Amino acid sequence: MIDRRKNTFISVLILIPSILLVGLFIYGFIGNTIVVSLSDWGHRLGGLAFDPEKNFAGLENYRQLFSGFVHGRFRQDLVNAVFYSILLMAGTLFFGFLFAVLLDRKVRAEGFFRTLFLYPMALSFIVTGTIWRWLFAPSGGVNIIPTFFGGTAGTFLWISSRATILQFNWQDLFQVLSIILAFVFLTLLIRSLRTGSPKGRTFSIVMLLITLLYASVIHRLLPPILPFEEMHGFNLATLGICIASIWQYSGYAMALYLAGLRALPESIRESAQLDGANEFIYYMRIAIPNLKPITLSAVIVLAHISLKMFDLIYAMAGADNANTGHPSINMYLTTFRANNFASGAAMAVVLFLLAALFIIPYLIHTHRERRG
Amino acid sequence: MVHNSLSYRFKHYLLYLALALCSMFFLVPIYMTVITALKQPADINLLTAWSVPSPVYWKSFAEAWVLLGPNLKNSLVLTFSATIISSFVGSINGYVFSKNSFKSSELIFTLILFGMFIPYQIILIPLFQVLKNMGLYGDLKGLILAHVVYGIPIVSLLFRNFYDQIPDDIMESARLDGAGYFYIYGKIILPLSIPGFVTVGIWQFTQIWNEFLWGITLTKQSSNPVTVGLSQLAGGQAVSWNLPMAGAFITALPVIAIMVFLGKYFIRGLLSGSVKG
Numbered sequence: 343m344i345d346r347r348k349n350t351f352i353s354v355l356i357l358i359p360s361i362l363l364v365g366l367f368i369y370g371f372i373g374n375t376i377v378v379s380l381s382d383w384g385h386r387l388g389g390l391a392f393d394p395e396k397n398f399a400g401l402e403n404y405r406q407l408f409s410g411f412v413h414g415r416f417r418q419d420l421v422n423a424v425f426y427s428i429l430l431m432a433g434t435l436f437f438g439f440l441f442a443v444l445l446d447r448k449v450r451a452e453g454f455f456r457t458l459f460l461y462p463m464a465l466s467f468i469v470t471g472t473i474w475r476w477l478f479a480p481s482g483g484v485n486i487i488p489t490f491f492g493g494t495a496g497t498f499l500w501i502s503s504r505a506t507i508l509q510f511n512w513q514d515l516f517q518v519l520s521i522i523l524a525f526v527f528l529t530l531l532i533r534s535l536r537t538g539s540p541k542g543r544t545f546s547i548v549m550l551l552i553t554l555l556y557a558s559v560i561h562r563l564l565p566p567i568l569p570f571e572e573m574h575g576f577n578l579a580t581l582g583i584c585i586a587s588i589w590q591y592s593g594y595a596m597a598l599y600l601a602g603l604r605a606l607p608e609s610i611r612e613s614a615q616l617d618g619a620n621e622f623i624y625y626m627r628i629a630i631p632n633l634k635p636i637t638l639s640a641v642i643v644l645a646h647i648s649l650k651m652f653d654l655i656y657a658m659a660g661a662d663n664a665n666t667g668h669p670s671i672n673m674y675l676t677t678f679r680a681n682n683f684a685s686g687a688a689m690a691v692v693l694f695l696l697a698a699l700f701i702i703p704y705l706i707h708t709h710r711e712r713r714g
Numbered sequence: 715m716v717h718n719s720l721s722y723r724f725k726h727y728l729l730y731l732a733l734a735l736c737s738m739f740f741l742v743p744i745y746m747t748v749i750t751a752l753k754q755p756a757d758i759n760l761l762t763a764w765s766v767p768s769p770v771y772w773k774s775f776a777e778a779w780v781l782l783g784p785n786l787k788n789s790l791v792l793t794f795s796a797t798i799i800s801s802f803v804g805s806i807n808g809y810v811f812s813k814n815s816f817k818s819s820e821l822i823f824t825l826i827l828f829g830m831f832i833p834y835q836i837i838l839i840p841l842f843q844v845l846k847n848m849g850l851y852g853d854l855k856g857l858i859l860a861h862v863v864y865g866i867p868i869v870s871l872l873f874r875n876f877y878d879q880i881p882d883d884i885m886e887s888a889r890l891d892g893a894g895y896f897y898i899y900g901k902i903i904l905p906l907s908i909p910g911f912v913t914v915g916i917w918q919f920t921q922i923w924n925e926f927l928w929g930i931t932l933t934k935q936s937s938n939p940v941t942v943g944l945s946q947l948a949g950g951q952a953v954s955w956n957l958p959m960a961g962a963f964i965t966a967l968p969v970i971a972i973m974v975f976l977g978k979y980f981i982r983g984l985l986s987g988s989v990k991g
Contacts, residue, residue: 368829371837466924482760650833653926694836
């Protein structure tokens with residue numbers, strides 16, 4: 343018993359430097375950034391001065407970001423980041439799963455294909471960005487591929503297009519969000535009706551009604567979050583960035599899924615075949631549901647990557663290209679070029695909160711699993 | 715199953731056709747990089763972007779090598795020192811979390827792990843301030859410190875998962891023989907840790923080699939790492955594309971070599987870092 347206590351004592355002693363460093367450099371710094379975001383540091387000149395002026399400003403920086411005159415670009419960046427995250431996740435998981443299924447059938451030279459699909463993952467985003475920037479050059483690169491087959495050259499401006507689809511007025515943001523939520527709860531409701539399990543049914547109905555009520559009535563009664571109309575949407579210029587990121591990360595999803603597929607017991611596959619399931623049904627009905635934990639951890643990692651994405655956009659489109667903007671780029675420009683530390687900190691906090699939305703539930707989940 | 719049936723063979727061809735198409739997607743960027751890097755600056759134009767260089771012009775590589783030289787040196791110093799330090803930190807932490815866990819060690823582990831998933835923008839401003847006040851701003855030492863500290867979560871996770879695979883019996887029998895805490899670590903665990911060090915080492919190496927955000931915000935010109943150097947090489951307005959492409963090739967070479975020769979360990983790190991059990 344004494345021995346055990348001594349062991350624990352040494353263990354704690356070993357961990358103390360790591361705990362202190364992580365405590366200061368991660369938790370302390372997050373706290374510090376939040377405090378800075380509540381100040382006015384850098385709103386006037388002299389943000390870099392030895393003893394800069396800092397006053398408490400409450401939530402003013404956040405109000406400015408979401409409903410002020412000057413931060414229209416940040417709002418578009420935020421919309422870009424949401425679309426970018428969705429496309430990156432969907433594309434990466436889809437192609438990763440496709441590659442895994444192709445390689446799962448005892449292919450010759452499997453090692454070669456695996457390395458080929460995975461090597462972009464080891465590259466720096468700056469390398470990837472430099473190469474794809476040339477591939478997406480307006481009147482060269484991929485745009486002239488059709489001419490090799492007798493077609494006409496493409497004219498799409500991959501990185502500099504100004505076209506925007508799925509536009510909405512920022513004043514209607516909460517209406518749009520509540521309609522999306524209504525769809526989510528409707529799907530949950532339909533699923534619970536189909537499977538016949540009453541779990542969460544009442545909750546879905548109540549939430550569906552609340553979101554619909556908000557979208558149709560309440561929204562109109564509240565004052566608009568912005569005093570003027572401002573359109574935002576999916577900038578097509580981000581498509582090039584999305585393709586390059588999918589190129590870089592689909593191999594990662596492939597590696598995860600391939601390991602998962604290999605870990606599924608052969609007996610499941612055999613019994614599925616005996617039941618007359620063809621391979622398509624096997625993958626759709628049996629493999630995908632069984633690989634849910636893998637999909638979940640891939641989603642967490644990809645969400646984190648897409649929310650902090652900086653290097654690739656910087657290298658492909660440059661920091662000043664507003665069409666492909668991202669909050670992380672804006673944060674860099676605001677903080678280190680304009681020396682407006684308070685607004686930059688507020689942008690960082692918004693990014694952090696979006697990431698935390700994914701990470702914290704996931705960490706709690708894995709923590710419980712490890713203990714349980 | 716009749717393996718020679720027509721439908722089986724058809725499916726077989728279809729599979730390889732699909733794989734060949736997918737491979738194109740991954741080979742095309744390499745092809746483009748190499749042919750562009752080997753063209754004379756005057757021969758590079760958008761309309762003939764895909765054509766093979768004639769004559770082959772090797773000088774761009776030498777030129778990019780000279781331009782990126784100081785950055786490559788910085789990156790080598792940075793990557794090797796930070797990787798070595800953080801591997802040892804990870805090993806001792808992993809030994810505690812896996813083989814000497816105590817009542818609240820799981821909670822500490824989860825709290826440390828959190829640092830792996832934060833967007834680094836959230837710590838950038840205080841990090842910049844602290845390094846400036848410590849006199850480390852602009853210097854490679856500051857960057858090494860940052861990489862070691864923010865590497866703690868991932869290296870602890872990787873080593874913990876690695877040590878979980880070593881059976882506890884080894885520990886128990888050593889303890890019964892009266893071996894102490896550090897004796898077991900030094901004489902039993904460390905010698906078994908070589909694959910763990912390789913996995914963590916190449917993982918940290920690629921991460922640190924490729925890092926850009928801190929490189930551009932926390933270092934001065936003289937200590938810029940290679941990613942920053944490459945971005946400047948490729949960033950100008952009137953870019954002659956042979957240089958950025960040769961530079962991209964040079965920058966990618968070390969990590970590509972790791973992928974080709976030590977890919978097994980890279981995948982191991984990838985899986986161990988994502989699928990937590």
